[in-house]
Amino acid sequence: MTEVLLEVNQLKKYFPVTGGLFGRKQGDVKAVDDISFFVNKGETLGLVGESGCGKSTTGRMLMRLIEPTEGKVVFEGKELTALNSAEMRKMRKEMQMVFQDPFASLNPRHTVEQILEEPLIVHGIGNKEERKQRVREMLEVVGLSSYHAKRYPHQFSGGQRQRIGIARALMTKPKLIIADEPVSALDVSIQSQVLNLLEDLQKEFQLTYIFIAHDLGVVKHISDRVGVMYLGRLVEITTSEQLYDKPLHPYTKALLGAVPIPDPTIKKDRELLTGDIPSPQNPPAGCAFHTRCKECMEICKTERPQLKEIEPGHFAACHLYS
Numbered sequence: 001m002t003e004v005l006l007e008v009n010q011l012k013k014y015f016p017v018t019g020g021l022f023g024r025k026q027g028d029v030k031a032v033d034d035i036s037f038f039v040n041k042g043e044t045l046g047l048v049g050e051s052g053c054g055k056s057t058t059g060r061m062l063m064r065l066i067e068p069t070e071g072k073v074v075f076e077g078k079e080l081t082a083l084n085s086a087e088m089r090k091m092r093k094e095m096q097m098v099f100q101d102p103f104a105s106l107n108p109r110h111t112v113e114q115i116l117e118e119p120l121i122v123h124g125i126g127n128k129e130e131r132k133q134r135v136r137e138m139l140e141v142v143g144l145s146s147y148h149a150k151r152y153p154h155q156f157s158g159g160q161r162q163r164i165g166i167a168r169a170l171m172t173k174p175k176l177i178i179a180d181e182p183v184s185a186l187d188v189s190i191q192s193q194v195l196n197l198l199e200d201l202q203k204e205f206q207l208t209y210i211f212i213a214h215d216l217g218v219v220k221h222i223s224d225r226v227g228v229m230y231l232g233r234l235v236e237i238t239t240s241e242q243l244y245d246k247p248l249h250p251y252t253k254a255l256l257g258a259v260p261i262p263d264p265t266i267k268k269d270r271e272l273l274t275g276d277i278p279s280p281q282n283p284p285a286g287c288a289f290h291t292r293c294k295e296c297m298e299i300c301k302t303e304r305p306q307l308k309e310i311e312p313g314h315f316a317a318c319h320l321y322s
Helices: 055-062 085-091 112-122 128-141 146-150 158-170 188-205 216-222 240-245 250-257
Strands: 004-019 024-040 044-048 070-075 095-098 176-180 208-212 225-230 233-239 308-311 314-316
Touching: 004 055, 004 208, 024 055, 024 208, 024 233, 044 055, 044 216, 055 095, 055 176, 055 208, 095 158, 112 128, 112 146, 112 158, 128 146, 128 158, 158 188, 188 216, 208 216, 216 240, 225 240, 225 250, 233 240, 233 250
Parallel strands: 044 208, 044 225, 095 176, 176 208
Antiparallel strands: 004 024, 004 070, 225 233, 233 314, 308 314
């Protein structure tokens, strides 16, 4: 039996838009608009979509780095959205985040040792010698050496800095790691090294990942299940194999069609998207994707499709399967 580690119910994040002489509210940017999903213990859930679809905002809301407008986040039976700041700080020992920019996420004034030791100090873990020993061990785990502890972030390459960010996330022995595009700023050769490292660490420490990315090739390599987001909404979620072999939603098909093939002799049918992504401040009525969808029907323009199970374990929000 699989055990659910994290459950998200009807999560929303609306950013108010103000203007005019007195800064009156003129509307909302619906960055995340009513999404629900779960993550099983020990699995990797990938979240993919175009830039601005709300996937990074979702990750930050799960950590409550951004406060949700509505909805619930339940981690190991505890509702995170109901905790006060002190209680949430304690919970972050079990939940850590790896950020997209490996340089901006590290304090340039601190040595690597200070950066890695800080989570242990915040959570009151170990004495000074135990903390330093933990720093040395974790540097070795992520493929660096103990002598790197006295260096500063600017003395490392991008790949090495991301390894430091991963080491920091592992310092408190968390159960869940939210990786927000952790390889998008790295060279292709370094990306594969970091992805392999994440997979090895998952097996060694029994970790659960939420892996946020826009590169479908990367997501396929590391994810057990994949959720596809469009304009703040989940449009499809299923296993990695099902998504790539038999996508259901027209948006997912278009995303997969845009993935380049390294062999130029192979011809690939592509479903090219036309038009721009609508504004999240004023999303279209009905299905948010209907303005760019070749399969659009009249019902798509007025009624919002709900995410429902089309095939065993394969969920999609599309009127084609009503």
